[in-house]
Amino acid sequence: MPFASLVGNERIKKLLRRAVMEGRVSQGLIFAGPTGVGKHKFALALAQAINCENPKEGDACGHCPQCCKIAESEHVDVATISPDGQFIKIGQMRGMSSDAQFRPYEGRRRVFILDEAHRLKMEAANSILKILEEPPSTSLIILVTSKPYSLIETIRSRCQMLSFAPLADRELESFLAINYRRPAEDTRLLARLARGSIGRALEIDLGQYKEKRRLMIEIVEAVSIRRDTVRLLNAAEYMSRKLEREEFENHLDTLLVLLMDVFHLKLGRPTDSLTNADIPDHLVRIAEAVSLELIIDWVERIEELLISLTRNLNRHVAMDAMFVSL
Ligand SMILES: [Zn+2]
Incomplete structure (x- = not known):
């Protein structure tokens, strides 16, 4: 070309x-x-x-x-x-x-x-x-x-x-829009998830991403809005015992992206500028229920967990520690 x-x-x-x-x-x-x-x-x-x-x-x-x-x-x-x-x-x-x-x-x-x-x-x-x-x-x-x-x-x-x-979001978005047929909302989500890489955009399975995101939203809402510790512990159990390591990390990455969106909302950024701009209601609800300090604390804990995983720390122990602290 x-x-x-x-x-x-x-x-x-x-x-x-x-x-x-x-x-x-x-x-x-x-x-x-x-x-x-x-x-x-x-x-x-x-x-x-x-x-x-x-x-x-x-x-x-x-x-x-x-x-x-x-x-x-x-x-x-x-x-x-x-x-x-x-x-x-x-x-x-x-x-x-x-x-x-x-x-x-x-x-x-x-x-x-x-x-x-x-x-x-x-x-x-x-x-x-x-x-x-x-x-x-x-x-x-x-x-x-x-x-x-x-x-x-x-x-x-x-x-x-x-x-x-890396490509700018709008460059990647227009490339994807021209070359692949998808609803505009999905094209935008994909472009933002890929963070400037065409290669990554082509690898991401949006259906799977949304499935992971659904589970992660449930967890965050269980903690922040419903104070539902049973749901939280079930999710923790599922993630740390049932998922393969790579899938487990993908779930945590998804959670991180969600929390960063909430973080940006708390800082006053408009919903349509967020990565998950297609689910504004969920993000706004969570943002209203938690403080900025709490979001920062969660983000730091998840980042620590991801780092400890690269050091091959026992994932069940690390995961349980994180969820207990949440
Ligand atoms: Zn020629």
């Missing part, structure tokens, strides 16, 4: 298009930024723009044989290299370095896209220093990573780094 059809990171789009027009694209590039914001798609768009037969203002046409082959991963001069298992290995990098020495076969320039470049093993990383130092003029290497500072300094210093940002 050409730059024009990609969403977000307009500054980088502009910068790359200008570099293509002026024929001064760096031959070693690092595309750094959070996962799911389109870094790999930008790398493909750049590969298209520099190989396109009818480029326009630094962007690809999207229709010529070069553009189509790149989009379908069938262009012999454009390769994506991903970790083989846990790591990108030295054999893969030796292969790339030797391929990069050849002239392009069907396009103008060879482009090598290294996905998850922070998974380069040390010896593999060292083996590409030379090609990054003196790349043949017809080759371009793009390292794509969410952890740029895990790359060794000698690689970073040989490349130009472009930092990608």
